[in-house]
Every structure is written in C-alpha cells, then in structure tokens.
Amino acid sequence: MAKERDELLDKYSVRVFKNRKSHITQLEFSDAPDEIAANTRAIPGIVTARGCCYAGCKGVVVGPMKDAVVITHGPIGCAFYSWGTRRNKAKSSYEGEPNFIPYSFCTDMRAPDIVFGGEKKLEAGIDEIMQMFSPKCIFICSTCPIGLIGDDVQAVARRVEEKYGITAVGYSCEGYKGVSQSAGHHIANNGLMRYVIGKGEKAPKTKYSINILGEYNIGGDGWEQERVLKKIGYEVVSVFTGDGSYETMKNAHLADLNLVMCHRSINYIAEMMKTKYGIDWLKVNFIGVGATCKSLRMMAEYFNDPELTKRTEEVIAEELAEIQEDMEYYKSKLKGKTAGIFVGGSRSHHYQLLLKDFGIDTTIAGYEFAHRDDYEGREIIPQIKADADSKNIEEITVEREEGYKDRYTEEELAGMRAAGVELDTYGGMIRDMKKGHIVVDDYNMFETDQLIEKYKPDIFFSGIKDKYAIQHGGVVSRQMHSYDYSGPYAGFRGAVIFGRDITMSLYTNAWALVTPPWKTAPMLEGSLGGGK
Numbered sequence: 001m002a003k004e005r006d007e008l009l010d011k012y013s014v015r016v017f018k019n020r021k022s023h024i025t026q027l028e029f030s031d032a033p034d035e036i037a038a039n040t041r042a043i044p045g046i047v048t049a050r051g052c053c054y055a056g057c058k059g060v061v062v063g064p065m066k067d068a069v070v071i072t073h074g075p076i077g078c079a080f081y082s083w084g085t086r087r088n089k090a091k092s093s094y095e096g097e098p099n100f101i102p103y104s105f106c107t108d109m110r111a112p113d114i115v116f117g118g119e120k121k122l123e124a125g126i127d128e129i130m131q132m133f134s135p136k137c138i139f140i141c142s143t144c145p146i147g148l149i150g151d152d153v154q155a156v157a158r159r160v161e162e163k164y165g166i167t168a169v170g171y172s173c174e175g176y177k178g179v180s181q182s183a184g185h186h187i188a189n190n191g192l193m194r195y196v197i198g199k200g201e202k203a204p205k206t207k208y209s210i211n212i213l214g215e216y217n218i219g220g221d222g223w224e225q226e227r228v229l230k231k232i233g234y235e236v237v238s239v240f241t242g243d244g245s246y247e248t249m250k251n252a253h254l255a256d257l258n259l260v261m262c263h264r265s266i267n268y269i270a271e272m273m274k275t276k277y278g279i280d281w282l283k284v285n286f287i288g289v290g291a292t293c294k295s296l297r298m299m300a301e302y303f304n305d306p307e308l309t310k311r312t313e314e315v316i317a318e319e320l321a322e323i324q325e326d327m328e329y330y331k332s333k334l335k336g337k338t339a340g341i342f343v344g345g346s347r348s349h350h351y352q353l354l355l356k357d358f359g360i361d362t363t364i365a366g367y368e369f370a371h372r373d374d375y376e377g378r379e380i381i382p383q384i385k386a387d388a389d390s391k392n393i394e395e396i397t398v399e400r401e402e403g404y405k406d407r408y409t410e411e412e413l414a415g416m417r418a419a420g421v422e423l424d425t426y427g428g429m430i431r432d433m434k435k436g437h438i439v440v441d442d443y444n445m446f447e448t449d450q451l452i453e454k455y456k457p458d459i460f461f462s463g464i465k466d467k468y469a470i471q472h473g474g475v476v477s478r479q480m481h482s483y484d485y486s487g488p489y490a491g492f493r494g495a496v497i498f499g500r501d502i503t504m505s506l507y508t509n510a511w512a513l514v515t516p517p518w519k520t521a522p523m524l525e526g527s528l529g530g531g532k
C-alpha cells in the first residue's frame, strides 16, 4: 500500500497525475523490483529544482578545473549564477600553478552581439585572457542564445589553438539541451575525452596509481580522500574535476584504476577509458565511515597485493581509532532521527550511508537529474529507451588505443566481482532504502512541502533552490552543494565534521522555534465592495 504517495498524487489534475505517478515510488513490501521514471522532461511551470545543460557542463564538470580558464559565452546572468554556487575548493599544488577558480570569465553578450553574432567578441575576449593569464587550456561554454544565433564555438576553439598553441574546447552546452544538467555532464565528458585525456606522457611513479572520477571537492572532500589514499600508498594521478587540473588530467590514461564517486556525472568517461585504455573502473563511496572502509578494501582487493592489503587495514584501524570517541558522541545525539535528502546525482545515495553511521534513517530521497540506473542499478540500462532528448546528445565512439591492454583478464575480473569488488557496476540508490519509504525523481516545491508534512523528517539535505523553503517550514535544512560553508564531510575526519554540524543544526533549530506571524494573525487587512 503506497498510502503517502497516493495521497500526494491525489491532489494533482489528471494530466499531472499521469506524469508524476511514474516519478514517485513508495518502496513496495514485495520482492518485485521497484521502478521509477527518470531523465524525462519536467512539466512546464511545475517549479522543478533542476538546473540547465550549461550548468551541468560549466558549473559541475569543467568549472572546478583550476588551471583552465572556463569562459561563458553568453549573457552575464548565466555566468554570474554559475560562479561559486557549488563550493569547489581548489589551491595551487606547486609554486606558480595557476588557479582561476575565483574568476568568472564571460563574453557578456548584449543585444547588438545577438543580432550581429558573437564570435568576434569571443575571440577578442580570449585574446584578452591570453594577454593577462596565459592559460594552457580554455573551455568555451555556450549558453542558450549562442545556440539560437549559431555562433560556431568549435571553430573559434580551433582558431585559438592554432593562434596560441594551447588546448581549446568549444562546448555546445546551451541550457535548453537535454532535460537537465545531466546533458551537460555528458557533453563535458565527451570534450575531455576528445581533447584532454591522453595528451600527456607523464607516467605514474608508483605501483598503485588511480584517478578519482566524479569528485568535485565540495568543502574539501577530495582533499580528505587524497589524504587517506596517499597514507595507504596510492598515487592520485588526477581528480575529475574538483581541485583538478588540465596538466594532470592529460596523464589520466596512464593510471591503473579509475575510482568513480559520482556515477551520474562521469560514468561516460569511465566507460570510454575502459574501452580506449583498458582501465577498469570501480564504484566507490568515500561518504560515510562504513562506505569508506568498504571502498578502501575493494581497492586493495583489486590490486591484490598482500602488502597493500596490510597497509589498508593498518590505516583503517588508525583512522577509526582517531574518530571513535567523537563518532560515538554524535551517534548518541542523532540515533533514531529521520532525514530527507534530495540532491543532484549520486549524493542522495552516498549521504544515506553516512546518515546510517549515525543511526539516522532516510525516509525520503531523490535526485534532480538522475537516470534510471542511478536509482535501480546499471543492469536496468538495456531496458532504458532513448528518447528524442537523449538522442540529441552526442555519443562518441572510442576504440582501443595501440599499446594499451587490459590490466586483468576477464576471468580474473569475474573472480573479483564474485568476491564483491564492484567493478564496472553500480547498484543504485533504491536497494539501500527501506520498504515504505519514498523515492522521488525531479521533485517540485509542492511535493517537497507535502512529503515533509507527511514524513516529518528531522532534517533535510537539499539543493540550492529548495533549502530555504524547507527551512521556513521549520525543518532544518543543509545545502549539499556548499555544505553551508562547512566540510569536508568525506572520509573518516569528514564524518565527524558532518556529525558535529547536524548535531548543532538539530539542537538549535531556530526555524522551528519561531511562530510565523501568518499563523497567529491575518496578514492582510482590507474591505470588499468599497465599504468601510
């Protein structure tokens, strides 16, 4: 009986009901697999929390690369609102390494540029950038009007490469492409694969070299992961893309293993690198203590070296000992609470495991821009039918590059999979949720209000747009694109910071203590019909 879900849907008109019922699932008390519709167009006017394709390409994937200039080709609003809203931390890792993260570069397109074309303005802007900053790589990200007027950003990129001898990538990632940010991730992945990965020749120096894919270093998460990985003895060749760089990404094809954090935004590159360079990918999750230990152990199993396994266990034991007391304290404060979580891609799944470490149950969860495999697992992919919107995004085909071979035979990989190493796979969010709980795809403000009313979670982890609406309803909300200026939340030490932050939020929930004026008195006073 999907009581809460049915009550919610009951309020909709027939047309909206038909659409939304397939995007909201109350997990069934049966053995049949739960299904959900995803990655389809939002209903116009329904106030979705999604972003646009440009936001996915510029804001999520290429924006966090510190030594590359990302220029927004379009009006200033698109550039301003994609500047710093996700708190991707970055710092120079050696003397003189450029870090352009604090800058926002934009062609600031105006009416005459829209009428007469903006390619000249874009090239002039890039000349200015070259004079002032001399980057080795420039990404040009197109916004809606650019696609409408037909500026050829790829041609501009080729001219820039020829003129300056740098790498330039033109992205046709106009906001209206696809149905959400997800289209922009795919487009960004294609460009990195075509123009960046494989350009370098700097081989790793150690036996265990890895890339971390889909880690955007929000609040310094990536740095905490690197600290632990380096302590064990891994060499991190490159990170895609938080605190990442063009210089290191060029050498990514020379690493031994790809770790995939955010499955949705980067699985395309993981797949293409497997085909082209024979690099296996492993789905990991460094959000949550239990999840971090599991990921580290799977990595050790992959490399299959007793020395590395021993070191992994030593580091896990050291790290656990360091946080044990704090974790126990926060667990004593948080156990039995309930949470809702609605973020972009894999985070809504990752954070449920960290919440479980504290004894918090997630009763509502969903994604802004996921595909069905992010909910139901990758085995569902053959059943997903491509529609006109997904066909609109280029699928690039790669072939095995000469000189690269698979790290293991298929039999060896099958043996690892049988032992629980999550290679080339992702089980999705639903299987970690309990029966009766709600999974909602691409929710809107009405559904947010209704779900909070019905499930009454103690805390809600949200995106940028929905945070304050939830908070005004008296429920504590933490924004998961900025961590409300805290973090890191990843790994062992991050778990303690997370426990501290949500304990503080829950025990000082100012919003729940305030009685809004409209609850006690009418807000409007007036008269009808002209009388007094």
Ligand code: SF4
Pocket: 052, 053, 054, 055, 074, 077, 078, 142, 143, 144, 145, 174, 175, 176
């Ligand atoms: S939808 Fe278009 S106009 Fe709006 S932010 Fe995205 S690119 Fe800019």
